[in-house]
Amino acid sequence: MAQVSLRRLVKEYEGGVQAVKGIDLEIADHEFVVLVGPSGCGKSTTLRMIAGLEDITGGEISIGGTVVNDIPPRDRDIAMVFQNYALYPHMTVFDNMAFGLVLRKFRKEEIQRRVMEAARILDITQLLDRKPRALSGGQRQRVAMGRAIVRDPKVFLFDEPLSNLDAKLRVQMRTEIKKVVQTVRTTTVYVTHDQVEAMTLADRVVVMNGGIIEQVGPPQELYHRP
Numbered sequence: 238m239a240q241v242s243l244r245r246l247v248k249e250y251e252g253g254v255q256a257v258k259g260i261d262l263e264i265a266d267h268e269f270v271v272l273v274g275p276s277g278c279g280k281s282t283t284l285r286m287i288a289g290l291e292d293i294t295g296g297e298i299s300i301g302g303t304v305v306n307d308i309p310p311r312d313r314d315i316a317m318v319f320q321n322y323a324l325y326p327h328m329t330v331f332d333n334m335a336f337g338l339v340l341r342k343f344r345k346e347e348i349q350r351r352v353m354e355a356a357r358i359l360d361i362t363q364l365l366d367r368k369p370r371a372l373s374g375g376q377r378q379r380v381a382m383g384r385a386i387v388r389d390p391k392v393f394l395f396d397e398p399l400s401n402l403d404a405k406l407r408v409q410m411r412t413e414i415k416k417v418v419q420t421v422r423t424t425t426v427y428v429t430h431d432q433v434e435a436m437t438l439a440d441r442v443v444v445m446n447g448g449i450i451e452q453v454g455p456p457q458e459l460y461h462r463p
């Protein structure tokens with residue numbers, strides 16, 4: 238069964254811009270799919286519709302076999318990692334990672350267990366008492382991932398997570414993300430405009446252009462056409 242399915246998915250913004258023009262996509266359990274394409278092609282809109290952060294104009298989205306069209310973001314079985322990390326500046330790393338679980342009324346021992354486990358996977362155990370301002374860009378990115386991992390969602394959604402990092406760190410964190418996702422084995426949809434990033438990370442690359450899907454396939458089969 239597909240973990241995420243998009244069927245005839247359409248997004249038209251007010252003013253008539255058709256950002257997504259009826260795309261179909263089936264994403265398998267444990268698959269790492271990267272949406273790539275030029276600025277304005279509809280990648281981020283697609284991701285935000287899966288997250289429920291953007292209303293859909295037409296079509297259908299399923300997550301884990303359930304149609305989620307009318308389900309609000311926090312009740313979807315997803316966790317999203319943003320480009321700007323979206324960490325709470327006044328909270329410690331521990332509390333940032335725990336926050337989503339506190340909101341969902343998890344027991345204290347379970348929160349503790351999940352945060353410590355995610356911190357171990359991400360190698361940030363020694364940073365748990367710090368505030369975000371005392372962290373490097375790469376460390377903030379790890380915390381943002383930690384916050385997604387503790388939720389143990391069916392699907393991770395990444396929106397250009399590395400674009401605020403310098404080139405060297407970007408390459409390092411790319412490897413890190415791949416490793417972490419392989420460890421937790423969560424289905425992933427990852428948006429980037431960087432083709433190298435797409436090729437390195439993806440099990441399957443989805444090339445978007447002008448609101449449609451232009452090509453889909455494993456990295457080695459793309460971009461090598463005559």
Ligand code: ADP
Pocket residue numbers: 250251254255256274275276277278279280281282283
């Ligand atoms: P990408 O992520 O590939 O850069 P987006 O999904 O952000 O592309 O945008 C797709 C198209 O939709 C673009 O033409 C963009 O200008 C337009 N768009 C995005 N957000 C809005 C919005 N809130 N209101 C109107 N148009 C938007």
Ligand code: ADP
Pocket residue numbers: 331332349365366
């Ligand atoms: P508050 O800031 O709301 O007073 P605390 O900082 O005391 O909350 O943390 C609440 C719980 O979170 C603690 O009981 C503890 O179990 C856990 N916790 C907080 N920081 C850490 C940490 N660095 N390592 C392990 N557990 C922590």
